[in-house]
Amino acid sequence: MCLALAGMTFFSGVANAETVRLHGSTTVQKRIMEPGKEALKKATGIDLVLVGNGTGNGLEDLVGGKCDAGMASEELADAVASMKDASGKAATGDLKPHVITSDVIKVIVNPANPVSKLDKAQLKGLHNGSITNWKTVGGPDLPVIVVTSHLGSATRKVFQKVIMDGSKYVDGALEVETTRKEIEDVGQFPEGIGAVSMGFINLPGNKEKVKIVETPEISRPLMLITKGEASPGVKKIVDFFTGEGKKFIKD
Template sequence: MRFKSLAIVAALVLGLASSAFAGEKVTIKGSTTVLPIMQRAVEAFMKKHPDVTIEVSGGGSSNGIKALLDGTTDIAMASRQMKDKEVALASEKGIKATEIVIAFDAVVPIVNPANPVANLTADQLKGIYEGKITNWKEVGGNDAPIVVISRDTSSGTYETWEGKIMKGARVFPGALLQASSGAVLQAVSKNPKAIAYDGLGYVNDSVHAVKVDGVAGSAESAKSNTYKIARSLQIYVNGEPAGPTKALVEFILSPEGQKIVEETGFIKM
């Protein structure tokens, strides 16, 4: 009888836990770099809290932050930090944008596996993206034109590249712009003449990662600051997170959530 009583109590506790956020909804928008982490985390979280409705979509860091400032998302995913003008606009609207870093990343130049180029200097990368270096033979590759692929300007990855590689210069108009990290990967995997850049978690065997100034992008080089294009990945919420939003944030920062970060190819806290 005692075991039966304990089982009933346990069932009641589990029932209360699963219904703690019953009927509540969380909306998440923003960075396509952060998207794989969030999708996996949400999937695991909803197994623990099946009564919560969570909607996740990409669109880029800038669009996610805009949605937070417009009040159309609970969580904004961002692969860059908020700009001063965005912080000022949030203040004007009475929004306290709270930054929560959930992972780290390295932005990695990628080429097609058929391309023999394995290392480029930061200056060479800048020259390629300015449109000043136009043939692979100029950087030790084959005699073939360089097809430059870049993220669009709403992307936090684009802004990281612009800040750390372009140094204020603009990506030249002839670059082919892609709207997501996945689209970048696919474009390079199909074109032997292409170069692009992507988050570390997206790099797989369909492309070849290029070293920058002799240093490969990795968890170790990003954390030690020996890799030039490292960055944090963060989410933004309005004020202090509460309810299911708080529970989801705590889950992502937990050992289980950080294991998901690693499994998706990014760098845990």
């Protein structure tokens, strides 16, 4: 009888669980959702299904009904632009932002690179190809290898807007699908330079692979985006991470 009751209780709990699908920014995924996923489930009963495919692709999934909210790591207008760049389609519907916290983008180089500080003009030149050798900015006599995230990445869009004034990345820049790969490549190539979320650098095993360069501050919001008003489940997620769940957000 006890076993039967236990089984009934278990299945009842599963039936009452709520699943919320979040697609988009890997920064939101890794800094907020994954670290707090279990605590969120315990506090609210919500089971997260996460797909880190970039802000633009996440918005495309939201508009297409493939997820309940998009994870975004840039302002709403820029996120819509990321979506258009990623898919060739403009966003439709009443998109609403729900800001959870903010993030800082850091410029990284190979640990062997002696360069420790870069201003905006130098950063712009290194990334758009007007500066092609590290010796121009006080580094070694080596060609510059730019490593950047894919076209739908919010990190790339923010860096391109704030630092590069909208100019294009140099032809031949290495485009990678994940931030982890970007960190690995910069750590592998003495000539490498990239720009990633501080939250990713702080993940175990990443700090030792790269060196952070002092630059002008590059910050952006981390949020969920919904089509129309947030569902009760999405609202619970936002309320949790802006309230008691703040402590789970990775710096």
